[in-house]
Amino acid sequence: MSVTINSHQLGRLIARTVDHIGDDLIPALYGIRLDADTEYLYAVATDRFTIAAARYRHHEPDSENTAPAVPFARTIPATALPALREWLRTMPGHDPVTVTPADGRLRFTAPTGELAITIDPDAEFADWRGLLRGVTEQTPTTGEPVFPALGTRLQARWKSADGVVRVRATGDHQPVLVVGEEFLGAQMPTRTRRDGFSTDTDTLATLDDVRTAWQDSLSTGPAITPQTALPTPPQARDEASKAISEVVEDLLKQVLHSTQHLTAADTSEAIAAHATAGVTAWTAYRYLDALHTADPHFAATVVAETAGQLDDGAISEWAWDAARAAGHDPQQWHDALQESQTRKQTAA
Known part of the structure; x- marks a missing residue:
């Protein structure tokens, strides 16, 4: 009974559900449930007022390369989560982590070490599949417009669910469905306001x-729409894009423009420059698309940090330091380029 997932994805499953853990008054809900079937590894948490389930596909149904995992379900106690999260942060995100329940422990095995957490193998947990199925199959109530009261303190727990979520409310007293990328959750409406008065008597x-x-x-x-009422500040032409959607648009536009200029170029230097620009823009787009698929929050952080570096104007220094950090010799590259340019000038 084991399942393998890379350390980044395991950490992300925990981060997306940790805010929904119940308190220690209900031991069965005081932790995150790792639930593996033959296709997905799920992380689930609930405090009775909200429930969140995130999943990661660890095995393709039609894959013939690896055997599917044997299903298991164990609860990681809330008290053990800080140690697990810190352990995951110490390793590269691509390192595989094998999760194995055995001998009253949940073992996390990576190439650089192992962590074992004591668990109760017989601990009960809520029927999260049944609960979320019930919410997804709710039918809208008839009569008054749907206008549920939601506790704002509980709403803050969805901040790590996804960059954008969809919500569905079907009745004033029915759970509100929350849907993200490989994420499903629900929040119960409240009957009591923060000041203690019942919402039933709310004016x-x-x-x-x-x-x-x-x-x-x-x-x-x-009555007007926000799109026409609220002005959008113009982006300075010399500022790098900080939004993923803008970066994607810029990269794809660069690919198409470079391709167009390539066919019209009249010198070998111009052809090489346009070809390099187009290939680089397409490569950057594919990498950004893959990163956004793996972790939208991290992709947004990288785009914002990159925009700051571009606005700083010292990307050659950033590249020099990055090359040295990666074990390369940028000085050798510099010298080789100068030597190549000198040969061309001499030949001319």
Whole structure:
């Protein structure tokens, strides 16, 4: 009984669900449930008011290269999670980690070491599959418009679910469905406001109540959409893009422009320059697309950091330091380039 996943993906499964762990008053919910089947490894946590399940496909159904994992389900105690997360941070993200339940422990084995966590192999956990299936199959209530009351403290727990999530509310007293990339969750509506009063007696319990209460404040202007009401600040032409969507657009535009210029170039130097620009832009796009698929949050961080480095204007220094850190000799590259340029000038 074991499953293998790289350390980055295992850490991400934990990060996406850790905020939903229950407190120690209910031991069965005081941790993250690792649940493996023959195709996915799931991380699940619930505090009874929210439930979150993230998954990672560790085995393709039609793959013939490796044998599928034997299903298992174990709960990692909340008290052991800091040690596990710190252990994962000490290794490269691509390192494989094999998770094996045995002898009252959950063993995490990597090329550089092993971590064993004591667990209760018989610990019960909520039927998370049944709970989330029930939420996905909810039918909308009839009558009044759906206007559930949601605790804002609980809403903050979805910050690590995904960069963007979809939500579905089907009734005032039914759980709200939260959907992200390889992520499924739900939040229960609340019946009590933060001040202790029941929402059933709230004067703003319906949309009509809200319109009535705000009518005098909002009636001085026409109803318009935010897209037309709120201006978008222009991006300076000399600033690098900080949003993934903008970077993707810039890279693909560069590929198409370079291809167009390539066919119209009249010198070998121009042809080489346009070809290099197009190939580099396409390569960067494919890498960014793969990174965004693996971890949208990390991709956004890398794009923002890269924009800062480009705006700094010292990318040659950044590249020099990166080359040395990777074990290369940038001085040798520099000398070889100068020698090549000198030969060309001499030949001319």
